[in-house]
Amino acid sequence: MKYIFHPVRTVTALDNYMLFVEFCEGVSKIYDIKPLFERIPIFNELKENNLFYQVHVDVGGYGTIWNDKIDLAAEELYYNGTLVPSRFDGIMALGDAAQFWNIDDSTLRHAIKNGKFKCGTDITKFGKQWVITIEAMVREYGEPKH
Template sequence: MFHKIKDVKAMPDYKLQVHFVEGQTKEYSIKDLAETIPAFNQLMEDSSLFESVSVDVGGYGIIWNDDFDLSCDELWDNGKRLKAS
């Protein structure tokens, strides 16, 4: 099942706040990802690149450029659920 993304925001400490269409919000750490996929360290080395994150067409993922993207499933499955405020 796809969990479509409504919005994404770059946060301090290389975390992403991802808002899903269902109303759920999750926090996803790029630091954790960079430990398993070293290429993602580039996002931590270039803060303007990290902050340029946007929702991909259709809401099925997020994208930085042609080299870096993440699927909605990765963000949903491995993000930490934030409590509603």
């Protein structure tokens, strides 16, 4: 199986040792930590002193991290998490799209200005933030380059 890098945008520790993970491409998943307690003993440390709730995103979105000894890769979270359906599935911030497709942010802004993407269908603006559909990105630039 070919693994594609799916950068983590945010992570939230939920009750019952579950993580709510949002990925840069607009997908959210729930990841259950409990099976790791038996398979990987170091994860039992998450039960002590509320360490589990101190989870944060690793620099670059490569996964989640608690301390120098305990972390989870983005691929593990993405491929073994349970999809959480959302109305926002399939959209991502313009900056994330540029990074994901390895193109310059200004390239996308010029494409918007020149009418390459349909406003309201392919792209829209929320406040000061442009969001774009993954479908439109694939149509115009092919599969992500990362």
